[in-house]
Amino acid sequence: MNTHYTPREPTRTTPPLHGETSHAREELADWLRDAHAMEMQAEAMLKGQAARLENYPQLKARIEQHITETQRQARDVEQCLKSMGEDTSALKDSGGKAMAMMQAMGGMIMGDEVIKGALVGYSFEHMEIASYTVLTAAAEAAGEQEIASVCERILGEERAMAEWLSAHTPEVVRKYLARAESESAKSKR
Numbered sequence: 001m002n003t004h005y006t007p008r009e010p011t012r013t014t015p016p017l018h019g020e021t022s023h024a025r026e027e028l029a030d031w032l033r034d035a036h037a038m039e040m041q042a043e044a045m046l047k048g049q050a051a052r053l054e055n056y057p058q059l060k061a062r063i064e065q066h067i068t069e070t071q072r073q074a075r076d077v078e079q080c081l082k083s084m085g086e087d088t089s090a091l092k093d094s095g096g097k098a099m100a101m102m103q104a105m106g107g108m109i110m111g112d113e114v115i116k117g118a119l120v121g122y123s124f125e126h127m128e129i130a131s132y133t134v135l136t137a138a139a140e141a142a143g144e145q146e147i148a149s150v151c152e153r154i155l156g157e158e159r160a161m162a163e164w165l166s167a168h169t170p171e172v173v174r175k176y177l178a179r180a181e182s183e184s185a186k187s188k189r
């Protein structure tokens with residue numbers, strides 16, 4: 001995913017907890033960068049969704065809560081990279097590009113955007129769950145217990161969001177269909 005990654009010498013001075021950890025550390029840093037880009041995408045996508053959900057106040061409120069969580073997750077992932085002595089100066093750029101792309105895509109969605117948004121949002125949360133499951137295991141293998149704890153906490157937030165969406169999506173679909181029905185009745189009058 002990240003084409004700009006160049007392996008760096010580990011800067012940690014404390015001895016690793018396990019044997020062959022330098023390769024695990026390089027992979028961990030690379031995957032943390034990917035996770036950071038993913039969170040920037042998530043933020044742009046969620047902001048685009050929230051802006052169009054005036055008829056779905058409950059969904060909008062939950063998405064806004066997750067925007068706050070997502071912003072903190074991006075900062076925490078960046079902090080994990082810094083704690084490993086990794087250069088984080090390139091992170092902002094990739095995020096900016098992802099954001100511009102997602103916003104442009106968001107602007108093109110019409111009509112059943114609430115349902116399309118629900119599909120994308122639900123899928124995205126599961127990609128995040130998979131990513132932080134990988135990162136937690138990788139951090140443990142690299143002897144980075146603090147990073148593993150951060151990733152585990154973020155994993156819990158992504159799971160909570162996915163569970164909320166799972167529980168509330170049927171109700172959003174019913175509301176959307178009812179609104180679409182009444183709109184079409186109005187236009188036939």
Ligand SMILES: [Fe+2]
Nearest residue numbers: 042070073128
């Ligand atoms: Fe996230």
